[in-house]
Amino acid sequence: MVEYVPILIFLGVATLFPVATLVIARLLRPSVYNKTKLEAYECGVPPSGEARARYPVRFYIIAVLFVVFDVETIFLFPWAVKFKALGVFGFIEMLVFLGILLVGFAYAWKKGALEWV
Amino acid sequence: MTPAAVVFYILASLALLSAVMVIWSRNVVHSAIYLVLTFLCVAGVYIVLRAEFVAAVQVLVYAGGIVVLFLFVIMLVNLAGTLGPRVRVHATVSAIVGCAAVALLLYVSASGGLDTDFGARIDLSAQGGNLQAVGWALYSDYLLPFEIASLLLLVAMIGAIVLARQKY
Numbered sequence: 460m461v462e463y464v465p466i467l468i469f470l471g472v473a474t475l476f477p478v479a480t481l482v483i484a485r486l487l488r489p490s491v492y493n494k495t496k497l498e499a500y501e502c503g504v505p506p507s508g509e510a511r512a513r514y515p516v517r518f519y520i521i522a523v524l525f526v527v528f529d530v531e532t533i534f535l536f537p538w539a540v541k542f543k544a545l546g547v548f549g550f551i552e553m554l555v556f557l558g559i560l561l562v563g564f565a566y567a568w569k570k571g572a573l574e575w576v
Numbered sequence: 577m578t579p580a581a582v583v584f585y586i587l588a589s590l591a592l593l594s595a596v597m598v599i600w601s602r603n604v605v606h607s608a609i610y611l612v613l614t615f616l617c618v619a620g621v622y623i624v625l626r627a628e629f630v631a632a633v634q635v636l637v638y639a640g641g642i643v644v645l646f647l648f649v650i651m652l653v654n655l656a657g658t659l660g661p662r663v664r665v666h667a668t669v670s671a672i673v674g675c676a677a678v679a680l681l682l683y684v685s686a687s688g689g690l691d692t693d694f695g696a697r698i699d700l701s702a703q704g705g706n707l708q709a710v711g712w713a714l715y716s717d718y719l720l721p722f723e724i725a726s727l728l729l730l731v732a733m734i735g736a737i738v739l740a741r742q743k744y
Contacts, residue, residue, distance in 0.1 A: 463623060467583075511605075513651065513654055514648070514651040516740040517740065518648050522648040523732060523736035524736075525644065526637070526645055527729045529637055530641075533636060534714075536629075537708075537710045537715070538714075539711075540707050540708050540711050541711035545711075545712075545715050545716070549715050552719060555726075556725075557726075560726055563730040563734055564733075566734055570737050572737045572740075
């Protein structure tokens with residue numbers, strides 16, 4: 460547990476710094492507001508509509524694929540550190556695991572889920 | 577109270593508080609952000625319990641991937657006009673679930689099943705540390721669940737593509 464004390468200190472500093480900055484800024488800055496100042500800052504055209512517009516469902520496929528391969532990579536870590544001890548059996552085991560996921564990857568590729576346009 | 581216990585109670589109460597804020601906040605995106613805080617606190621609890629690998633996975637998969645997935649779902653659906661009362665709960669169902677959870681907790685703590693030393697007696701240094709121990713257990717004793725996990729991921733992947741495809 461003692462080895463996590465630096466992380467705790469880091470967390471404390473990381474939390475205090477923005478809070479302190481915002482508090483000091485609030486005390487120092489003049490607070491004069493007008494319509495233009497409260498508008499969303501955007502370069503070029505004036506902003507229109509809400510920020511929470513609906514997005515195409517394609518983003519969801521990308522997110523799911525990201526999570527799936529994220530989990531796959533995480534399974535590789537404990538396997539890699541025990542690679543020698545697990546031997547050939549462990550290697551085949553991981554090949555089966557990756558093979559099953561490769562089926563999904565091939566399916567995604569074939570269905571054109573990875574193509575954007 | 578040991579330092580581990582102090583850290584545990586801080587993290588656990590912060591996790592509960594942010595979990596309450598997930599269902600309490602009116603803005604769905606704020607709910608997702610509170611969910612990140614919950615996941616991070618749970619990751620901290622895992623570290624207190626000496627499960628470093630699980631903590632890292634918690635941050636990478638849950639606070640990273642799963643919340644991104646939630647945010648995408650929030651952005652997919654039309655949420656305008658769905659902000660009703662703060663918490664919409666079915667009173668009977670929540671009463672049953674709440675009572676069951678309290679009963680379970682009381683039963684476990686009464687039967688002495690709670691680990692009050694927060695994993696202090698767990699020593700994995702003989703196996704070369706937490707990650708090595710997880711690796712050995714996962715790829716020898718829990719081989720079948722590991723391979724089934726890949727099928728589960730495959731189903732998730734194909735399911736998402738089938739649901740979101742545009743051409744039939």
